[in-house]
Amino acid sequence: MFGIGLLALIVILALIFVVFQRYRISPEPVKRTGDTPMEVLQKRYAKGEISRDEFLKIKEDLKE
Numbered sequence: 001m002f003g004i005g006l007l008a009l010i011v012i013l014a015l016i017f018v019v020f021q022r023y024r025i026s027p028e029p030v031k032r033t034g035d036t037p038m039e040v041l042q043k044r045y046a047k048g049e050i051s052r053d054e055f056l057k058i059k060e061d062l063k064e
Contacts, residue, residue, distance in 0.1 A: 037062055 035043070041062065045055040 038059070041050075041055065041058055044050050045052075050058070
């Protein structure tokens with residue numbers, strides 16, 4: 001009997017934890033940089049986050 005009650009308590013606590021995690025407010029609001037997509041692309045390329053080929057492909061996609 002004790003095992004089932006303990007298991008039920010753990011399940012209830014886990015559900016409460018999941019609900020709070022899902023609906024809590026982010027401590028840092030999303031910051032808008034105001035950068036255009038091309039500026040973001042250039043910064044990512046300059047940081048080395050994307051390769052030259054990826055840069056050129058995305059650049060062409062943005063021009064369309």
